[in-house]
Structures are given as structure tokens and as C-alpha cells.
Amino acid sequence: MDLKIAGKNALVLGSTRGIGNACAKVLAEEGCRLTVCGRSADTVEKARRDLSGSGHDGIVVDLSDRTSVKALVMAIESGDLLVDILVNNTGGPPLQKIVETSLEDWETNVRSMLYPIFEITSAALRGMTERRWGRIITIVSSGVIQPIVGLGISNALRSSIVGWSKTLSEEVAPSGITVNCVIPGRIRTQRVQQVDEVRAEALGVSLEEMCQHSVAAIPMGRYGEPEEIASAVGFLASGLSSYMTGSMIRVDGGSIRSL
Secondary structure, three states: OOOOOOOOOEEEOOOOHHHHHHHHHHHHHOOOOEEEEEOOHHHHHHHHOOOOOOOOEEEOOOOOOHHHHHHHHHHHHOOOOOEEEEEEEOOOOOOOOOHOOOHHHHHHHHHHHOOOHHHHHHEEEEEEEOOOEEEEEEEOOOHHHHOOOOOOOHHHHHHHHHHHHHHHHHHHHHHHHEEEEEOOOOEEOOHHHHHHHHHHHHHHHHHHHHHHHHOOOOOOOEOOOOHOOOOOOOOOHHHHHHHOOOOOOEOOOOOOOOO
């Protein structure tokens, strides 16, 4: 199927591993010119080389570092970095109960999880508006619908991202720009493994037992793969999804029980 995005310029945040890397690969396979991002020059270069096609670029960006984010924003605003498709994909905060979270913890995670997305998106929107075409896709978490125990910071901040995305979608729709969120369930990534390890230790069980317990709650009976999230992202980034905006797309194996 031709997704009608060959030749488009795509920027995928956090694209050196996991879900972000899978998204970059799917978009490259569809003929997009990718800019991959990560905190290490070595991993960025490896991710760039692994993409199919040609004309791809890479940039070292630490979303928790204000100077680093500002450099990326300036590249977009100057026109040095063209962005038709933006995939907002950030790392998760530490496992922490809300009652144990200090004001400093909130401030640190707001700066690394919210501000970079808002600022980078605003910069990219200027060019999208001029070209009257754009796709903004943000990876959030199943915790925005069904809060996850022990992930209070993530539940709260990613829910605010959903509100921002929905509001933005209405504002930019007349310019041919769509804004959507993808909600992953339990996906086989390094982040999910870390969460499972922490929970296994807290419960005094093995990692294997913890995973079996998690899988038992998923109707499809397994963890998802990053490529399954990337397939949804690829469609939302495509020319075929031009009438889809302000949506939250679940890719969770049926694990979220609400309607």
C-alpha cells in the first residue's frame, strides 16, 4: 500500500531504539527523509545508517537539556531542518507514587517531558502551516486512559499532553495539519523491561513470573512489538489519514478495558 508520503521530511524524537527507532524505519521504508534523534552521536549514527533509502540525517538531542533542545528548535526555525512529519517520542519518568513526588520532581519531569514537545512542535508548525500539510503524532501511554499504579508522574504528565494535542488539533486543522496520539500497551522495549524488573523486585518474584502476570491481563496473551506501534504511526503520518485528527489510537492488545 502506498501511504503517499514519499519525499516527505520526518523528524522522530528518541529514535535510536525501541518504539522511536521502529517508527523511523517504517517512515524510511515509505520513502521519507528521516532525521533521527538521540543523546549519543554513536547511536544516532548507527540508527541513521540502518535506515532504508538515502538522504537521511541525524542530530544529537538530549530532551532534558535546554541548550540541546534550543539548538534543534533553531535548526527548524531557520529552515535548515524541514519537518513535514513530527513524531514526539520521549522517555518515561521514574516509577514513583504521587504521594512521594516532590515539587522538584514535578519540575524536572515537566521540563524534560512537556516543554521540549511543546517547543519543538511549535517550531515545526510554522513550516507545516506555510506548506498547508503536516502530521504531528505523539506517543503517550495507556496510563492516560487507565492510570498505571506506581507511574504517577507519567499518568499525570502524559494526560496533559493528550489535552494539548486535542486542543492543538482543532487550531491547525484548517491548515491541513493533523494532530493525533498513539497509546501503546505493554510493548517489548527496554523501558517496559525496567518497569517489570522494579515491580518484580518489589513483589519478591522473578522477572519471568512478573511478565507472566502481566501477559495474563492482556487478551492477546503477549507483549506487543515496537513495529506494531510503528505501523499505526506510519498510517497516521500518511496521506491516507488526512481526515483523522484529534484522535487517540490504542495499540494495546485489548488490555485497556474501558470503551
